[in-house]
Amino acid sequence: MRPTDQEASAEADATRTARRDDLVVRARATTGFMPDDEGMALYEAARRAGREHPGGTFLEVGAWCGKSTTYLGAAAEETGAVLFSLDHHHGSEENQVGWDHHDAHLVDRSTGRIDTLPHWRRAMIEADLEACVVGIVGDSPTVSSRWTIPLSFCFIDGGHGEDPAWADYRGWTPHVIAGGWLAIHDVFPDPADGGRPPFDIWQAALGSGKFVEDGDCGSLRVLRRV
Ligand code: SAH
Ligand code: MG
Numbered sequence: 001m002r003p004t005d006q007e008a009s010a011e012a013d014a015t016r017t018a019r020r021d022d023l024v025v026r027a028r029a030t031t032g033f034m035p036d037d038e039g040m041a042l043y044e045a046a047r048r049a050g051r052e053h054p055g056g057t058f059l060e061v062g063a064w065c066g067k068s069t070t071y072l073g074a075a076a077e078e079t080g081a082v083l084f085s086l087d088h089h090h091g092s093e094e095n096q097v098g099w100d101h102h103d104a105h106l107v108d109r110s111t112g113r114i115d116t117l118p119h120w121r122r123a124m125i126e127a128d129l130e131a132c133v134v135g136i137v138g139d140s141p142t143v144s145s146r147w148t149i150p151l152s153f154c155f156i157d158g159g160h161g162e163d164p165a166w167a168d169y170r171g172w173t174p175h176v177i178a179g180g181w182l183a184i185h186d187v188f189p190d191p192a193d194g195g196r197p198p199f200d201i202w203q204a205a206l207g208s209g210k211f212v213e214d215g216d217c218g219s220l221r222v223l224r225r226v
Contacts, residue, residue: 004022005067016078019077019078020074020078022075023070023071023127023129024039024040024043024071024074025215026070026123026126026127026136027039027043027067027069027070027071027074029067030065030066030067030070031064031065031067031103031119032064032066032067032121033064033067033096033101033157033185034067034068034069034185035218036069037217037218038086038185038217038218038219038220039067039068039071040071040217041215041217041218041220041222042068042071042072042155042220043071043072043075043215044075045153045181045183045214045215045222046058046071046072046075046076046081046153046155046181046183047075047078047079048181049075049079049081049152049153049180049181050075050076050078050079050081050152050153051079052152052179053081053152053177053179053180054079054080055080055081055083056079056081056151056152056153056180057082057083057084057149057150057151057152058072058075058076058081058082058083058084058151058154058155059083059084059085059086059151059153059155059172060072060083060084060085060086060108060154060155060157061086061087061122061140061154061155061157061158061172062086062087062092062122062155062156062157062158062159062185063085063086063087063089063115063116063135063157064087064091064116064120064129065106065119065120065123066085066119066120066121066123066124066127067123067150068155068157068185069083069085069120069123069129069133070113070124070127070129071125072085072133072153072155073085073124073129073132073133074129074154075153076132076133077129077132079133081095081132081152081153082133082134083132083133083134083148083201084134084135084136084149085118085120085133085134085135085136086135086136086138086140086143086158087116087120087127087135087136087137087158088138088139088140089114089116089117089120089137090113090114090115090139091106091114091116091117092158092159092160092161092164092195093160094160095114096114106119109188115136117135120135121135126220131206140158140159140164140167140168140171140172141151141167141168144167144171144172144175145171146166147171147172147175149175149196150175150177150180151172151175151176151177151180152176152177152180152181153176153180153181153183154172154173154175154176154180154181154182154183155185155196156168156169156182156183156184156185156198156201157184157185157186159187160194160197160198161195161197162196162197164197165197165198165200165201166197166200166201168201169188169201169204169205171196173205173208173210173211176225177225178225178226179224179225180224180225181214181222181223181224181225182205182211182219182222182223182224183204183221183222183223184198184201184202184220184221184223185198185219185220186198186219187199187202187216187219187220187221188219193219194219198219202221202223205223209226210225210226211223211225211226212224212226224226
């Protein structure tokens with residue numbers, strides 16, 4: 001007997017939910033800097049963008065080993081968007097030897113430099129996200145200065161120093177379409193909790209009059225372009 005439309009759609013829902021749950025489990029297990037609840041909030045924000053702008057383009061700055069990429073990739077796959085995931089994969093200042101967020105396992109012994117690209121790549125292969133996630137390996141301002149694709153969702157989580165954060169703000173936010181979303185990570189209103197630049201660029205986005213608040217979770221801030 002052929003399934004009824006209702007049965008077929010219930011089955012499709014179950015398949016989608018199972019796939020989503022699998023990706024969330026993978027994202028949680030991936031090395032990185034994103035608490036579970038913030039990751040879910042990121043996924044949900046991107047899914048809204050994907051639903052509202054079919055066939056849209058997402059971009060993340062700051063991929064590291066693919067944790068946020070997996071959350072965003074789940075939203076891209078589910079909604080038919082494509083995610084460009086940008087990183088030079090050499091780590092930010094705070095990831096280098098002697099800093100708080102250094103992980104010696106991520107140093108490539110032949111170059112002596114951090115190289116998260118193999119980890120990111122393995123995460124995408126194991127999650128089977130290569131059809132909708134495209135890695136861009138390079139310096140964020142170099143890429144943004146040549147970029148022309150309108151973005152329905154942009155996630156900024158790259159270098160958190162003054163210069164890199166402002167370069168990401170200036171280089172990427174103009175590409176967010178009207179009705180598109182901008183998410184910024186590591187926004188800490190209290191300086192005791194973390195560095196200023198992500199907070200400052202979040203304030204600048206709000207102050208520009210081009211973005212309005214559209215949700216938050218922990219240090220994640222979600223904005224929508226008016
Ligand atoms: N979103 C990640 C964490 C990103 S950490 C997660 O979910 O775990 C910040 C990343 O920004 C690092 O991988 C670092 O290599 C990258 N980065 C810093 N400055 C950059 C630049 N100028 N261009 C490209 N990537 C940069
Ligand atoms: Mg972060």
